[in-house]
Amino acid sequence: DIQMTQSPSTLSASVGDRVTIACRASQTISNFLAWYQQRPGRVPKLLIYGTSNLETGVPSRFSGSASGTEFTLTISSLQPDDFATYYCQHYDDDLWTFGQGTKVEIK
Amino acid sequence: QVQLVESGGGVVQPGGSLRLSCVASGFSFTTNGMHWVRQVPGKGLEWVTAIWPSGLKKNWADSVKGRFTISKDNSKNTLYLQMSSLRVEDTAIYYCAKDGGRGVLDYWGQGTLVTVSS
Numbered sequence: 713d714i715q716m717t718q719s720p721s722t723l724s725a726s727v728g729d730r731v732t733i734a735c736r737a738s739q740t741i742s743n744f745l746a747w748y749q750q751r752p753g754r755v756p757k758l759l760i761y762g763t764s765n766l767e768t769g770v771p772s773r774f775s776g777s778a779s780g781t782e783f784t785l786t787i788s789s790l791q792p793d794d795f796a797t798y799y800c801q802h803y804d805d806d807l808w809t810f811g812q813g814t815k816v817e818i819k
Numbered sequence: 820q821v822q823l824v825e826s827g828g829g830v831v832q833p834g835g836s837l838r839l840s841c842v843a844s845g846f847s848f849t850t851n852g853m854h855w856v857r858q859v860p861g862k863g864l865e866w867v868t869a870i871w872p873s874g875l876k877k878n879w880a881d882s883v884k885g886r887f888t889i890s891k892d893n894s895k896n897t898l899y900l901q902m903s904s905l906r907v908e909d910t911a912i913y914y915c916a917k918d919g920g921r922g923v924l925d926y927w928g929q930g931t932l933v934t935v936s937s
Contacts, residue, residue: 713881744922746923755927756924757927758925801864801923807866807880808854811863
């Protein structure tokens with residue numbers, strides 16, 4: 713089975729910082745890669761699908777990209793609402809796999 | 820607007836059974852696939868099982884295969900998760916989620932807590 717490994721597990725940053733979260737696949741995968749945000753006490757929210765497509769209503773400071781087996785979520789200028797845990801998720805062969813999550817904390 | 824409301828969680832002994840329900844509204848339940856995803860409080864997300872729109876095709880994570888069964892009643896707009904042979908490690912918040920196509924889960928319920936403990 714494909715494993716998705718996120719890094720870092722925790723990230724400390726300040727409002728206005730540019731933040732990058734990585735998600736590495738254990739083997740070459742399709743671009744069915746999504747990113748979710750989960751604020752404390754809230755349910756996951758879809759941010760990005762298909763590696764780089766922004767879900768309707770998601771601010772443009774969020775972006776996604778890929779290079780080989782490494783997928784990246786970038787927040788161009790961190791806002792107070794962005795302090796949360798972020799998960800990558802891959803779909804292939806009728807299986808859905810989440811990364812272990814990256815918590816973005818206030819520095 | 821899309822709404823997903825889970826129910827049926829509670830405390831159950833190891834080896835026991837429990838059935839979760841998720842009532843859906845605000846979209847065509849008949850033409851959409853659905854999922855169950857779980858999360859140990861304070862931990863990460865784990866995809867559990869999915870069912871395709873007709874209800875005839877399903878898939879499961881290895882951790883629950885043979886113990887959990889997903890089903891949907893399109894006449895009642897309701898998704899079910901029948902859990903049996905429950906283990907302590909099945910303790911988690913269980914979310915139902917709508918399949919959004921594109922390999923994603925685009926709407927999530929608020930979750931229902933299942934605690935497996937003696």
